[in-house]
Amino acid sequence: MTVLNSVQPDADTATVKDARxxxxxxxxxxxxxxxxxxxxxxxxxxxxxxxxxSFTDWNGVAADPxxxxxxxxxxxxxxxxxxxxxxxxxxxxxxxLTIPVVLGLGVALLLLRRPRTRGLYQVxxxxxxxMAAVTNAMVWLNMIYSPxxxxxxxxxxQGWDIDSPISSLDGAIYAVAAVDIWHxxxxxLVVYLAALRQTPVEQIEAAQLEGANSWQVFRYxxxxxxxxxxxxxxxxxxxxxxxxxxxxxxxxxGGPANSTEMLxxxxxxxxxxxxxxxKAAAVGIVMGVFGLVASVIYTRMSRRGMDV
Amino acid sequence: MKNIRRTLRxxxxxxxxxxxxxxxxxxxxxxxxREELELWFWGATPAQRAALEENLVDAYNASQDxxxxxxxxxxxxxxxxxxxxxxxxxxxxxxxxxPSFVSPFAQSGKLLNLDEYSxxxxxxxxxxxxxxxxxxxDGSLYAVANSINTVGIFYNQAVLDDLGVGVPTxxxxxxxxxxxxxxxxxxxxxTGNKGWQPVxxxxxxxxxxxxxxxxxxxxxxxxxxxxxxxxYVDAVxxxxxxxxxxxxxxxxxxxxxxxxxxxxxxxxxxPFFFGPTLAFQFAAEFFNTENGNVDDLGFIPFPxxxxxxxxxxxxxxxxxxxxxxAQSEHPDAAAEVIDHMLTExxxxxxxxxxxxxxxxxxxxxxxDPAQFDxxxxxxxxxxVDILTATEEGRFGYFTGTFFPPQTQQxxxxxxTVWTGQADAETFLTGIETTFAAELADGAVPPIPAP
Numbered sequence: 131m132t133v134l135n136s137v138q139p140d141a142d143t144a145t146v147k148d149a150r151x152x153x154x155x156x157x158x159x160x161x162x163x164x165x166x167x168x169x170x171x172x173x174x175x176x177x178x179x180x181x182x183x184s185f186t187d188w189n190g191v192a193a194d195p196x197x198x199x200x201x202x203x204x205x206x207x208x209x210x211x212x213x214x215x216x217x218x219x220x221x222x223x224x225x226x227l228t229i230p231v232v233l234g235l236g237v238a239l240l241l242l243r244r245p246r247t248r249g250l251y252q253v254x255x256x257x258x259x260x261m262a263a264v265t266n267a268m269v270w271l272n273m274i275y276s277p278x279x280x281x282x283x284x285x286x287x288q289g290w291d292i293d294s295p296i297s298s299l300d301g302a303i304y305a306v307a308a309v310d311i312w313h314x315x316x317x318x319l320v321v322y323l324a325a326l327r328q329t330p331v332e333q334i335e336a337a338q339l340e341g342a343n344s345w346q347v348f349r350y351x352x353x354x355x356x357x358x359x360x361x362x363x364x365x366x367x368x369x370x371x372x373x374x375x376x377x378x379x380x381x382x383x384g385g386p387a388n389s390t391e392m393l394x395x396x397x398x399x400x401x402x403x404x405x406x407x408x409k410a411a412a413v414g415i416v417m418g419v420f421g422l423v424a425s426v427i428y429t430r431m432s433r434r435g436m437d438v
Numbered sequence: 439m440k441n442i443r444r445t446l447r448x449x450x451x452x453x454x455x456x457x458x459x460x461x462x463x464x465x466x467x468x469x470x471x472r473e474e475l476e477l478w479f480w481g482a483t484p485a486q487r488a489a490l491e492e493n494l495v496d497a498y499n500a501s502q503d504x505x506x507x508x509x510x511x512x513x514x515x516x517x518x519x520x521x522x523x524x525x526x527x528x529x530x531x532x533x534x535x536x537p538s539f540v541s542p543f544a545q546s547g548k549l550l551n552l553d554e555y556s557x558x559x560x561x562x563x564x565x566x567x568x569x570x571x572x573x574x575x576d577g578s579l580y581a582v583a584n585s586i587n588t589v590g591i592f593y594n595q596a597v598l599d600d601l602g603v604g605v606p607t608x609x610x611x612x613x614x615x616x617x618x619x620x621x622x623x624x625x626x627x628x629t630g631n632k633g634w635q636p637v638x639x640x641x642x643x644x645x646x647x648x649x650x651x652x653x654x655x656x657x658x659x660x661x662x663x664x665x666x667x668x669x670y671v672d673a674v675x676x677x678x679x680x681x682x683x684x685x686x687x688x689x690x691x692x693x694x695x696x697x698x699x700x701x702x703x704x705x706x707x708x709p710f711f712f713g714p715t716l717a718f719q720f721a722a723e724f725f726n727t728e729n730g731n732v733d734d735l736g737f738i739p740f741p742x743x744x745x746x747x748x749x750x751x752x753x754x755x756x757x758x759x760x761x762x763x764a765q766s767e768h769p770d771a772a773a774e775v776i777d778h779m780l781t782e783x784x785x786x787x788x789x790x791x792x793x794x795x796x797x798x799x800x801x802x803x804x805x806d807p808a809q810f811d812x813x814x815x816x817x818x819x820x821x822v823d824i825l826t827a828t829e830e831g832r833f834g835y836f837t838g839t840f841f842p843p844q845t846q847q848x849x850x851x852x853x854t855v856w857t858g859q860a861d862a863e864t865f866l867t868g869i870e871t872t873f874a875a876e877l878a879d880g881a882v883p884p885i886p887a888p
Contacts, residue, residue, distance in 0.1 A: 191524045191546040271632070277693045278702065297692035299857055383635040386692045387857040402517045403636075404847045405542045 177418070183411035190407040202412040212413070215391045218303055219420070222392070223371035225307045226314070227364065233311075234318030235360075239348065241319075242326055252323065255316035263313070267380035270309045271296070299389045302382055306390055310377040318363060325359035326352055365428040372420040393417045472506040475771050476529035480758065481513035486719065489791040493784065498775055505771045523548040523763070530766040531775060534581055534759040536838040540573065541883055543761070544580040550762040552579040555773040564780060566828050568886035569799040572839055573759060575883070583756035584779055586799040588824050589644040589714045589836070590739045590752070592700070592721070596731070597624070597709040608749075609648075609741040615709060616685045625708035626685050630694025635850055637696075639837040640714055641677055641686060642849040647753040647834025649673035649743045652888035655835050659885045661877050665870040666863060674855055674862040676743065681856035686712065691856075700724050704731060712740070715824070716757050718794030718817040725813060732812045737820040739827075752827045755836030757795055786810075793817035801829065831888045840883055842876035845869060 184202055188195035206212045237255070241248040258266055275296045277283045282294045295305035329352050337351050375394035378384065384391035384399065393413055401410035482490065490509060498507045512518055516535050522528030523543055532549060534540045543549045556562050556579045562570055565582065573581035591612075593605060601619060606612035616626040631637035646655055650669035657663035658670060680686040687694065688708060696717045703711040704724035711717070715737065725735040739750040760779065762772045778784060782803055788796035793814040803825065807818040827833055837846045848869050854860045860868075876882055 189542050189546070190520055191543055191548050193546065275693065276698070277690050278698055294690075294693045297690070299859070302692075380633075382692075383633070385631065385635045385853065387853040387859050388851065399847065402520060403850075404844045406844070 180411045180414050180418075183408055184415050186408045188407045188411075189405040190401060191405075195408070198408065202409045206409055206412050206416075211388050211391055211396055212393075214388055215393045215396045215413075216416075218391060219372050219374070219393055221303060222307060222374055223368055225304075226311065226367050226371050230311050230315035230318050231360075231363070231367075233315045235322050238319050238322040238326055239352075241323055248323070252316075252320055255319050257316070258313040259317045261313070263376040264380055266309060266313050267377055270312075271381060275305065296382065297386060299387060302386060302390045306377050306381050309381065310374070313377075321359060321363060322356065325356040329355040361431050362428070365424050365431070368424040368427075369421045372417055372424075470506070472504060473768055473771075475505040475507045475531075475768055475775065477507065477509045477531040477533065477775070478515050478519060478529045479509050479511050479533050480515050481511045486792050486795070487511055489788060493787050493791070494775070494779065498778055505768060507775060526765050528763050528765070530763055530768055530772040532761040532763050534761060536756055536759060536836075539838075539843070540581040540759060540761060541575050541881060542843070544575040544578075548764050549580045550764050550766065550769055552582070552762065552773070555762075555769075555777075559773070559777045559780075561777075561780065564800060566799045566801050566825065568754060568828060568833065569756060571884045571886045572756065581759035581761045582776060582780060583759050583799055583839075585716070585757035585795055585797045586821070586824055586828065587714050587716050587755040587757045587797070587836070588739070588752040588820075589640045589647075589712070589755065590737055590820075591627075592703060592711040592713060592717065593736050593738065594703050594706060594709055594731075594734050595736060596734045597703075597706050600706075601709060603709075605736065605738060607738070607741060609743050612741055613685075619709050620684060624706075625688030625690065625702060627688055627710040627712050628690070628694060628699040628702045628708045629687050629696070629712045630691045630699060631853075632693055632695040632698070634695065636838070638850045638852050639846065641712070642674070642852045643753045643755070643834065643836045643838075644712070644740050645673040645677040646670065647742075647751050648740050648747075649676055650834075651742070651744075651747040652751065652832070652834050656885055656888055658873075659835060659840060659882065661874075665866045665873060670866055671862045674852065674866060677852065678855045678862065681853075686856075691853075696720050697723075704729070704735075714755065715797070715817065715820055716794045718813060718820075719792060720794075721813050722793070727812065732816075735813065735816055737816060739823070748832050750823075750827070750832070752824050752833050753836050754824075754828060754833035755839045756799070757797075789818060789821075790814050797821045797824070799825070799828075833888060835885065840885055842873070842881040842883065844876055844881075845873045848872045 183195070185197055185199060186195035187198050187201075237251075241251055244251065272279055274280050275282055275294045277286060277294055280294075282292055285292050295301035298305075333351050333355075334347060337347050342350065373394060374392055375398070378390055378392050378395050379398070382390045384395040393416065397410040397413040397417070400406045400413065479490070487509075495507050495509055499505075510529070515533055516539065519528055519532055519534070523532070526548075532543070534543075540549065552561075561579070561582060566586070569583050569586060570579070573579055573583060591606075595605070597619075598605060598615065601615065601622060601624075603615040603618050604611070606615050620626045629637075629641075650658075650673045654663065654667075654669045658665055658667070677686065681691065694702070696713055697720050699711045699713065700717060700720045701724050702708050704721075718737075721735060725731050739752055742749040742751050760776045762769050762776070766772055780798055780800070782798070782800060785796055785798040785800065785803075786805075786809075790810060794817055797817070805818050805822050805825075807815045807822065810818050835841070837849050841849065852865070855862055855865045873882075
C-alpha cells in the first residue's frame with residue numbers, strides 16, 4: 131500500500147501531464163492546420179496531379195487521358211532538347227553559385243566599412259531586384275544587346291564589329307544569365323551584409339588585437355559567423371536555378387536554335403505549344419527531383435546543427 | 439470605444455455586402471439587365487483596341503439590348519484560353535491562333551459545333567473554301583478565321599531606286615537585289631524572331647511554298663509523300679543557305695522583331711523585310727504622312743523557285759480564328775457577334791483603321807484599293823492579290839494554319855538547320871517521325887487541295 135500510495139500521486143501527476151501535453155499537442159496541431167491545409171491544397175494536390183499526369187497522354191483539355199506508363203519519361207530522356215535543357219540548368223546553377231555570391235559577398239565586405247553610406251549603396255544595388263523582370267529584360271534587350279538602339283549597335287556604328295551575344299549559340303545563355311545575375315546579386319549583397327553585421331564586435335576586436343589582418347578577420351571571424359546564411363543561400367540558389375524561367379522566356383524563349391532552353395521553358399513549350407501536358411508534367415517532375423535533392427541537403431545541414 | 443467598434447463593424451459589414459453585390463453583378467447579368475457576353479483577345483496596341491471597341495463592341499452593343507459584349511485584351515490569350523477551357527470556363531467567344539490550335543479543343547468537346555450557325559448565316563458560301571475548310575474538324579465547322587494572311591516581301595521603293603534595281607518578280611531578280619544591298623553595306627533583308635520564337639514558322643512555310651510548291655505540300659500533308667523527299671530537303675536547305683549568307687535577316691535574325699525590322703526598312707537600312715501581311719499593322723508607325731514615305735512601302739509575294747511551279751504563289755495563312763465555347767450560355771449571341779466580323783463592311787472599316795489584321799477571307803469580294811488611304815490602300819492591294827490567288831488555287835500552306843501542333847512546333851526549330859546544329863535531311867527525318875505519329879492520331883487538320 132505504501133508503495134501504491136507513493137506511486138499513486140506520481141501516476142496522477144503523469145496523467146495530468148499527459149492530458150496537458152495532449153491538449154498542448156491538440157492546440158499545436160490546430161495552429162498548424164491552416165499552414166498544412168494550405169500546403170496540401172496548393173502544393174501537395176497539384177504535385178500529385180502532376181505526378182499522375184506524367185504517366186498519361188493528357189493534352190491539357192481532354193477529360194479521358196490514357197495511362198501510358200513511363201512513355202513520357204522515355205520520350206523526354208531521348209529528346210536532345212531535354213538534354214540541352216538539363217545542361218543549361220547545370221550551367222545556370224554553377225554561374226549563380228559563383229558570380230553573384232562572390233560579387234555580393236565582396237561588396238558586402240566593402241560596405242561594412244562604410245557605415246554612413248552603405249544604406250544608399252544597398253538601395254542602389256537592390257534596385258534591379260525590385261524592378262519587374264520584364265522591365266529588366268526589355269532594358270537589356272533594347273538598350274544593351276540591340277544592334278539598332280543598344281550599346282552593341284552604337285559600337286557597331288563606331289566601327290567595332292561585335293555581334294550581339296544574345297544571337298550567339300554559345301554566348302546566349304551567358305548573355306541572359308548576365309541580366310539575371312545583374313538583377314539578383316544586389317539581393318545577395320543585402321543578405322550577406324545583414325549577416326556580416328550580426329558578427330559580435332568583441333570577436334572582431336579580439337582578432338584585431340591579436341594582430342589578424344583583414345583576410346584573417348574575414349576567414350576566421352566573419353566567415354564562421356555567416357556560414358549558416360551562406361549555406362541557406364547556396365541551397366536556395368540551387369533550387370531557384372532549376373526553376374528559372376522568367377528571364378529566359380522574356381529574352382530568348384529558349385532560342386536561338388534551343389541553345390538557351392531550360393527545363394522550365396521546355397515544359398512550357400510542350401504544354402502550351404504542342405498540347406503535350408503529359409510530357410510537360412514529366413519534365414516538371416524531373417525539375418522537382420532536383421529541387422528535392424537541394425531540400426534534402428538543406429534538411430541535413432539543419433539537423434547537423436548548422437542553425438540554418 | 440464601444441461606439442468606435444460598432445461603427446467599424448457596421449462599416450465592415452456594409453463593405454462586405456457591397457463587395458458581394460459587386461461580384462454578383464459581374465456574373466450572370468449586368469446592372470442594366472443585359473447579359474454579359476465575353477471575348478478574350480490578343481493584347482493589341484491602344485489604337486488597335488480602340489478600333490475594335492468602336493467597330494465591334496460599341497456597334498454590337500448599340501445594335502441590340504439583350505447583351506453587353508466585353509473584350510478583354512491579353513498578350514497571353516492562347517495559354518489563358520487553354521487553361522480556362524480545360525476547366526470548362528472561359529469566354530463565350532474563343533479566340534484561337536489558327537485552326538491547328540482549335541483541333542484539340544474541338545476533339546475534347548470544349549468548342550461548339552458551328553454547322554448550324556454556318557447554315558443560318560451562310561458562312562460556307564460567304565468564306566473562301568480553303569479557309570472555311572481549315573476551320574473544320576471531322577467535317578464539322580468549329581472555327582472561322584478572322585483574316586487571311588500570307589508571308590511575302592515588304593519593300594522600300596526609295597531604297598530600291600537608290601540601289602538601281604526594280605521590284606523583283608523572279609527569284610533571280612530578288613537575289614540580284616539582295617546582293618546589291620549587301621554590296622552597298624545595307625542589310626540584304628530584315629526580319630527576326632526576337633521575343634517570339636514561332637516567327638520561324640513564317641520562313642519554313644515560305645520556303646516550302648516557294649521551293650516545294652503547292653502540289654508537293656498537299657502530298658506530304660496528306661501522307662502521300664515523305665518529308666525526307668527532295669523537294670522538302672531543297673526548301674529547308676535553301677532557307678539555311680539564305681540565313682547563312684545574310685539574305686534572311688541580314689545576320690541579325692535573333693536580334694530583331696517585326697517592329698524593329700519595319701523600322702529598319704523605313705530608315706532605308708534594307709530594301710526588304712520578309713514577313714507576313716499582318717505586319718502591315720506595325721508599318722503605320724514608320725510609314726506615314728508625317729514622314730512622307732507612305733508610298734514607298736509595297737508588298738510582293740515571295741517568288742517561286744524553278745520554272746515548273748506556277749507564279750506567283752501565296753502561302754495561305756489565317757491570322758486568328760473565332761469559335762464558341764461549348765459552355766457558353768449565349769451561343770446564339772456569340773454567333774451573331776462572329777457573323778458581324780465576317781462582313782465586308784466590318785473588313786473595310788477595320789482595315790481603314792487597322793490594316794493587316796482584318797482581311798476577312800470573303801469569297802467573291804471586290805475591294806478597290808483606291809477607296810482606302812495610306813497604308814490601308816497598300817494592304818488592300820496585297821489582300822486583293824491573295825484573295826484572287828486563293829480562289830485560283832495558287833497557294834501553299836502555312837504551318838500554323840494547316841499543320842498539326844507538334845509538327846508545327848518541330849518546324850519552328852528550323853533554326854537548328856540555319857545555325858548548323860543539324861543538316862536538312864536529319865531535321866526532316868525528325869519532322870517525318872513527328873508528322874507520321876500525328877497523321878496516325880488523326881491530328882492533321884483538313885488540307886484543301888490547291
